[in-house]
Amino acid sequence: MSDFLIDEELLAAIDMGSNSFHLAIAKVDHGEVKKVVSMSEKVQLAAGLDEDENLTEAAQQRGLACLARFVGRLSSVQTNRLRIVATNALRQAKNGHEFMQKAAEILPKPIEIIAGREEARLIYLGVSHTMANGGRRLVVDIGGGSTEFIIGEEFEPIHTESLQMGCVVFTNRFFPNGDISHKNFQKAFVAACKELTAIANTYRAEGWDTAVGSSGTIKACRQIMINMGLSDEQESITREGLEKLKDKLLKYKHVSDLDFDGLKEDRRAVLPAGLAILYAIFEVMEIDRLMFSDGALREGVMYDLLGRFKHEDIRDRSVQALVGRYGADVKQADRVVKTAQHLFENVADDLKLTNEDSDLLRRAAYLHEIGLAISHGGYHRHGAYLLQHSDIPGFSQIDQNHLSELVAHHRRKIKSEAKNETLRHGGMSLVYLCLLLRLAVLLNHSRSDEMLPAIELKVLNEQQWQLTVSGDAKQWPLLVADLHDEQTQFKHWDIDLIIQSEKFID
Incomplete structure (x- = not known):
């Protein structure tokens, strides 16, 4: 393919x-x-x-x-x-x-x-591909459970944030029975303002040339305002128009009474909460005019996927950024990556591993030592924690869990019960990748550019792997000792590692 x-x-x-x-x-x-x-x-x-x-x-x-x-x-x-x-x-x-x-x-x-900031990044990608105007943009997307804010230029986000306020969550919290009043609208507005204080100063200081909204809540408010003659000549949402829409909304007593032209039935119940959030955004972020984009998360997801096929994968840029941020040894990472890819190619067909598995192993090999930035002791655990809990552009939470598992098990002892946790996260393919990374790291323990012996890995059956080391094993005493120790660890995960060379047969 x-x-x-x-x-x-x-x-x-x-x-x-x-x-x-x-x-x-x-x-x-x-x-x-x-x-x-x-x-x-x-x-x-x-x-x-x-x-x-x-x-x-x-x-x-x-x-x-x-x-x-x-x-x-x-x-x-x-x-x-x-x-x-x-x-x-x-x-x-x-x-x-x-x-x-x-x-x-x-x-x-x-x-x-996907994490909130990753959602924000993808939303920005979707919006930026559907907007003709350039310059710096503020993009706002009010969802059901969260609201994303992004400042970016062209196709690159500069700031991404996700706040815990959305039209469904705020509807349940402030308009649970569908009743509309000045009091509950004000409560929703104040709650949104409080959320916004976390980012307002930073975003206003960064500045933007145009403000753009996307997705359902903003689309619904804009359409109502267009039909009521409250938008400007470019059919954008203005502060003055939004104020008038709020006043008209508060004349109703219940969401079932709302009869705005252009309001879809499935948007009726969440309109008061969505409008309260939007009104707060205009006030706190000091927005006067908000344009609208049809691009949103799903478009961003597809453009991101397209980039992966074109070898413009944001995940690889994120990996290199993490290597740089935590000062990992790039030469050692390259050595481990090269060995891991060689081992993977040896066994991929027999173990039914995919191209996605290859990418995962390669990225984990680049990142396996980032925990050293925290402490040498147990650095594999520190690295695993960073990968599980960081916001990493391009990666889903499942992706990060898989990376975390690989880095967590790339050294030291592995317990039998840990295999079940790895299986739960990613099945047997993740178990196999953990073992391949362990071998790749072990084979590069010398951290040297000197040529390693030729290594070939073969799958004999479901429970036996054979590692062949070319040449006289006496030339590699430390490597042989490490491989002996590793046989014990492999057995904990139900794999017999058989080691062979010309003068050393396991």
Whole structure:
């Protein structure tokens, strides 16, 4: 299969938002993503979080039914050209793994739960590819569970933030029965202002040339204002128009009474909360005019996917940035990467490992020593913690968990019970990658550019690997000793490592 997309081939993205789920299918036309199919359903996953932050069964069933309908439209899209991302509701849900296990039976590939800042980065990517104007932009996206803020230029974000306020969450909190009053609107407004204080000074100091909004809440408010003659000549949202819309909204007593021209039924219940958040954003961020972009998270996901096929993968830039930030030894990382890739090529077919597995192993090999920036003692654990809990552009939480597992187990003893945890995170392929990284690191313990002996790894069966070291083993006494020790560790994970050379046979 070619690594490159060609014109007319399809990409697809499923965006599992806290309020709505979206499916977009697009073709690639001269490097641009052109949507050919677009579906959206109001699932309100965030509204299905109970007081213990668990997704209710009803919410899960709404989500699963929607995903099943989406899958019916994906028959013409190859699996490696599809990404499925989930946002704030699944970030918050304590039982999110239960929903994901059920969804795995429906979906052709796993769901990626993305961090708030990664969501912001992808939103900016989607917006920037659909906007003609240049200069510095502030992009605002009010979702169901969170609101993302990005300042960027061209296609590069400068600041990304995700705040815990959204139209569904604020509806449940301030308008639970659908009642509208000055009092509950003011409470929602003040709560949003408090959230915004965390970023307001930094963002205002950075500045921007144009402000752009995206997604459902801002789209709905803008359309109502256009129909009421409250927008400007470019059909943008203005501070004056927003003030008038707020005054008109507060004349109603209940969301069921709202009769704004252009207000869709599925947007009615969350409009007061969404408007309160938008009103607070205008006030605190001192915005006078907000343009609108049709680009959003799903478009950003597809452009990001397109970049991966074009070898412009943000994940590789993020890995190199982490290596630089934590001062890792680049030469040693390169040695380990080279050895890991050689070992991977030896066994990939027998172990049914994929190109994605190869990329994961390569990135973990680059990052395996970043924990040294914290402490030499237990640095593999420090590195694993950094990878699990950092905001890393391009990586989902699942991706980061996989990297963390690899780095956590690349040295020292590995316990039998740790295999079960690794299996839970990524199956047998992740177990195999952990063992391959251990070997690659071990074979480069000398941290030397001197030639290593020729190494070949072979899978004899499910429980036996054979490592052949060319030449006289007496030339490599420390290596042989390390390999002896490593045999014990491999047995803890149910693999017999057989070592052979001309004058040393295990």
